[in-house]
Amino acid sequence: xxxxxxxxxxxxxxxxxxxxxxxxxxxxxxxxxxxxxxxxxxxxxxxxxxxxxxxxxxxxxxxxxxxxxxxxxxxxxxxxxxxxxxxxxxxxxxxxxxxxxxxxxxxxxxxxxxxxxxxxxxxxxxxxxxxxxxxxxxxxxxxxxxxxxxxxxxxxxxxxxxxxxxxxxxxxxxxxxxxxxxxxxxxxxxxxxxxxxxxxxxxxxxxxxxxxxxxxxxxxxxxxxxxxxxxxxxxxxxxxxxxxxxx
Amino acid sequence: xxxxxxxxxxxxxxxxxxxxxxxxxxxxxxxxxxxxxxxxxxxxxxxxxxxxxxxxxxxxxxxxxxxxxxxxxxxxxxxxxxxxxxxxxxxxxxxxxxxxxxxxxxxxxxxxxxxxxxxxxxxxxxxxxxxxxxxxxxxxxxxxxxxxxxxxxxxxxxxxxxxxxxxxxxxxxxxxxxxxxxxxxxxxxxxxxxxxxxxxxxxxxxxxxxx
Numbered sequence: 001x002x003x004x005x006x007x008x009x010x011x012x013x014x015x016x017x018x019x020x021x022x023x024x025x026x027x028x029x030x031x032x033x034x035x036x037x038x039x040x041x042x043x044x045x046x047x048x049x050x051x052x053x054x055x056x057x058x059x060x061x062x063x064x065x066x067x068x069x070x071x072x073x074x075x076x077x078x079x080x081x082x083x084x085x086x087x088x089x090x091x092x093x094x095x096x097x098x099x100x101x102x103x104x105x106x107x108x109x110x111x112x113x114x115x116x117x118x119x120x121x122x123x124x125x126x127x128x129x130x131x132x133x134x135x136x137x138x139x140x141x142x143x144x145x146x147x148x149x150x151x152x153x154x155x156x157x158x159x160x161x162x163x164x165x166x167x168x169x170x171x172x173x174x175x176x177x178x179x180x181x182x183x184x185x186x187x188x189x190x191x192x193x194x195x196x197x198x199x200x201x202x203x204x205x206x207x208x209x210x211x212x213x214x215x216x217x218x219x220x221x222x223x224x225x226x227x228x229x230x231x232x233x234x235x236x237x238x239x240x241x242x243x244x245x246x247x
Numbered sequence: 248x249x250x251x252x253x254x255x256x257x258x259x260x261x262x263x264x265x266x267x268x269x270x271x272x273x274x275x276x277x278x279x280x281x282x283x284x285x286x287x288x289x290x291x292x293x294x295x296x297x298x299x300x301x302x303x304x305x306x307x308x309x310x311x312x313x314x315x316x317x318x319x320x321x322x323x324x325x326x327x328x329x330x331x332x333x334x335x336x337x338x339x340x341x342x343x344x345x346x347x348x349x350x351x352x353x354x355x356x357x358x359x360x361x362x363x364x365x366x367x368x369x370x371x372x373x374x375x376x377x378x379x380x381x382x383x384x385x386x387x388x389x390x391x392x393x394x395x396x397x398x399x400x401x402x403x404x405x406x407x408x409x410x411x412x413x414x415x416x417x418x419x420x421x422x423x424x425x426x427x428x429x430x431x432x433x434x435x436x437x438x439x440x441x442x443x444x445x446x447x448x449x450x451x452x453x454x455x456x457x458x
Contacts, residue, residue, distance in 0.1 A: 006331070019331060072334035097332045104327055167336075169343065170318070171325030211325035212318045214345060215412040221337035230421050237418025 001027045001092035007052055008099045010108050029088040036087055053111040059083040064159030068112055069099040074163035074222035081224045101166040105208040118208040119160050126200030127180040129189045142188050152186035155179045157225040167222035170211035175219035177201050178231030181238055195242035202239060248314045249413035251307040258304060263443040269382060269456050276379040319346055341404040348401045355398035383458050386451035395448045403441030407433045
């Protein structure tokens with residue numbers, strides 16, 4: 001199949017960027033989206049042009065590195081990561097618009113690559129539990145209700161890809177924060193730092209320049225891991241509780 | 248946003264209920280309007296409770312508008328480079344119209360207060376000292392009814408998203424069922440309040456409520 005690609009090209013973080021159009025022929029529907037971009041880049045290298053920079057790592061949908069805005073949808077038309085998207089989701093002759101995540105907290109490094117360091121700093125501000133390393137304690141010594149464990153595991157699937165921020169009309173990272181806060185807050189190990197976690201993460205989130213949540217719900221629709229909106233309710237609940245406790 | 252919004256919901260519910268007194272006729276409606284001024288007497292002065300309510304509403308309005316402006320500003324700064332193509336997948340029309348819809352309601356509110364409270368403007372040139380007659384004169388004018396119906400549509404949309412959004416902000420929608428219930432409540436509140444308010448102008452224009 002043949003596709004027309006409109007791709008954001010930007011040489012570095014300070015230079016202005018623009019959309020460039022490329023025609024690509026001989027695309028197989030069995031190719032992954034990133035393989036299709038690999039083929040484009042081989043063409044560009046042969047022609048002596050600068051290949052399109054994009055992020056990817058595991059290409060298994062579990063690392064969160066690959067994130068592209070494809071035809072106005074974070075990770076494209078399927079509920080999955082960009083690397084797990086295949087060209088069978090497109091038709092011969094399609095025009096495909098590819099842009100980087102648009103968030104001032106995720107500055108463009110080059111072309112489609114953005115710096116998601118803001119997420120790391122939010123995690124450093126509270127998205128962890130403090131435990132002494134060493135031999136693991138006996139798992140059965142700390143009982144966890146089944147429903148709590150399931151919820152914690154479900155939201156722990158967040159890979160920090162940033163699709164929630166990319167899709168949010170406000171550019172908020174509340175779904176990401178809510179996933180971490182719910183994940184750790186559901187488990188006994190997360191309780192000692194529950195208040196300082198939410199206060200620290202929200203303060204860092206706001207300082208990074210992410211927008212405020214207005215409960216629109218585009219984040220959860222874009223999330224490749226289908227993190228539900230109720231984690232944001234949990235985030236708000238925990239924040240109110242922490243403020244009541246004097247934080 | 249959530250706390251001040253809930254105060255407004257309580258207010259519009261009472262206001263809507265009061266307006267329906269128009270169906271009971273001239274005397275019942277004016278008696279209700281007068282009662283609002285004498286309620287709480289003699290412990291409170293005349294219009295005492297009314298001014299307490301007004302003070303709460305003014306403070307809520309300042310908080311609500313300030314919070315909205317701050318969110319809007321943060322949102323603009325969070326994405327200065329816009330997408331060339333951006334699709335809306337799951338968001339409701341009302342959720343995306345909270346800001347412009349809210350401004351519509353604010354503009355309407357100013358006119359509404361000039362119309363019935365501060366200025367008492369009778370567009371048909373009649374008397375303004377009789378609440379019931381002012382109401383009928385206003386909504387006998389077709390374009391006034393249109394303005395009010397448009398405003399009620401904006402209010403209904405604002406409530407549809409606002410009810411669920413405030414529940415979420417207060418942390419009350421911590422599971423899928425609670426989320427569904429909050430969204431359903433948003434629909435109910437929007438239809439009851441916007442619909443209830445719209446009855447009086449429509450029935451005046453239709454000639455059912457007359458002087």
